[in-house]
Amino acid sequence: MNRFLLPVISLVTSIVALASAALAADCLSCHRQKTPAAVRQWEASAHARAGIGCAACHGTDHGRIEKGEARVDLKVCGGCHKKALADHRASRHGMGLHSGWGCTRNLPNRDRQECRFCHEQGSEVPKSEVQCARFLKQSSEMAEIGCNYCHMVESSCAACHTSHTTDLKIVRDPNICAKCHMGPDHPQWEMWQTSLHGTLFATAGRETGPDCQTCHMPKGSHNVSVGITMSSGGDPYPADKRKTRRDEMLQICAKCHAPEFARKELARGDAVRDQSHALVKEAELIIGDLADRGQLDPMPDRRPPHPLRGNQLVLDNQLLYEDTSHIERLLFKMKKYDYARTIKGAYHQNPSYTHWYGNAELKMDLVDIRTEASRLRDRQSLTAGKGSSVPAETTEEKLRVLKKKADRGAISPAEYEREKGVLLKELAGHP
Secondary structure, three states, rough: OOOOOOHHHHHHHHHHHHHHHHHHHHHHHHHHHHOOHHHHHOOOOOOHOOOOOOOHHOOOOOOHOOOOOOOHHHHHHOOOOHHHHHHHHHOOOHHHHHHHHHOOOOOOOOOHHHHOOOOOOOOEEEEOOOOHHHHHHHOOOHHHHHHHHHHHHHHOOOOHHHOOOOOOEEEEEEEEHHHHOOOOOOOOHHHOOHHHHHHHHHHHHHOOOOHHHHHHHHHHOOOOOOOOOOOOOOOOHHHHHHHHHHHOOOOOOOHOOOOHHHHHHHHHHHHHHHHHHHHHHHHHHHHHHHHHHHOOOOOHHOOOOOOEEEOOOOOOOOOOOOOHHHHHHHHHHOOOOOOHHHHHHHHOOOOOHHHHHHHHHHHHHHHHHHHHHHHHHHHHHHHOOOOOEEEEEEHHHHHHHHHHHHHOOOOHHHHHHHHHHHHHHHHHHOO
C-alpha cells in the first residue's frame, strides 16, 4: 500500500470513531434512563472499547429506529465482520429464515413489514424460493414466537450473540444452541448433553469433552454446516459433495479419535440413516396409494387447502400437522420427529435417542400407518356395500390409479408407459 495513504486512512478511521463516540454520547444521555441494561452491556463490550457507538450500527434516524425500520441485521455487522458473514451465508444458518417463513401476501391482516424477510427494500424479487407451509398456517403471534425466534438466525447476528454484548463466553456456551436445537424434531442438545461427549464436557471441560462449537464451528468458523453429509430433511447429498463433507468431519473427529475409528462410527450412522429413510419411504408409498384410490379421510379436495399447493396431497417437507388426515398426521410424527431423532441420535452417539426415542417409535409409526391404511380400505369396501373384503380392482381403475401415480411423480414416465402397456393388453383380452 502507498506509504502516504496510511496516515490518511488512519486519520479517517480516527475521525469516524470520534464522530461515532460523540453520537453515542447523545444517545447515552437518554438511554441511561430508558434502557440502562443495554447501555451497561454496550459499555462493557469490545465495540465500546473500539469507539463504535450507537449510530454506527443503528444509524441516526431516530424516527425509523422507533418504528423498527432501522434493524441491525447481519449486513450491518458484516460491514466489519466480513469473514464471519461469508461463513454464515454458506451454512444452513444462512437459510434459516426462509426455511421458517413464507409469503404472507394472501393472509388476512398481514403485516407489510414482513416483506423484508424475503425481499430487499423496494424489490419484488424474492431472495429465496424456500417457503414454509407450516408458518403460513399459524397466527402472526405464533409465527413470530414459535417460528422466527429461531429462524431469524439467518438475518440477525443477535440471535446468537445477543444485541449489545460481545463477550464470547455467551456464544461458546452450548446452551446458546439449545434455544433452537432441542425438542421433538431436532433434539441435538439433549442428545449431546446425555451422550459420553456431553458427560465428559460437564465433568472434565472442553479439552476432554467436545461440545457443539467444537464439532460444528471448528476454529470459530460461522459455517455450521461443515462436515454434514445430508440435507436438513435427512436426504443424503450427492456422492461427490457427501465425500467432501465427510472428509471435513473426519478431520474434526481425528483431533480426538483414530481416523479409522471415526470412519467406522460415521459409516454406522450412515447405515442407520439409510435403513430409517427406507421406512419413511414405505409409509409415503402407502399414503400415496390411498390418495390415488380416493381412500384418505378426508381427501385433499374436501379439506382446507394447503397454503402453497392448494387441494392436493403433500408429503414432502411441506407436510402439515393440521387440516390433514389422521394417517398423514402419523406420517408427520414419523418423518419430522422419529426419523430425525433416529438419525441425529446415531450421529451424536446417543444410544437411547437412536433406538428407544427414535428407531422404536419409527417402526411403531409404520405399524400404525399400515393398520390405518387397512381400516380405510375396508371402510371404503363396506361403504360400497360389498362386505368386509376389498373387491378386486378393474383394469380401468388400475389405469386411473397408474395415471395418478405418474402425475405425482411416484413413477417415472418410462415406468408409466411400460405398466400402462401391460394394462392395455389386459383390457384388450391379450395374454
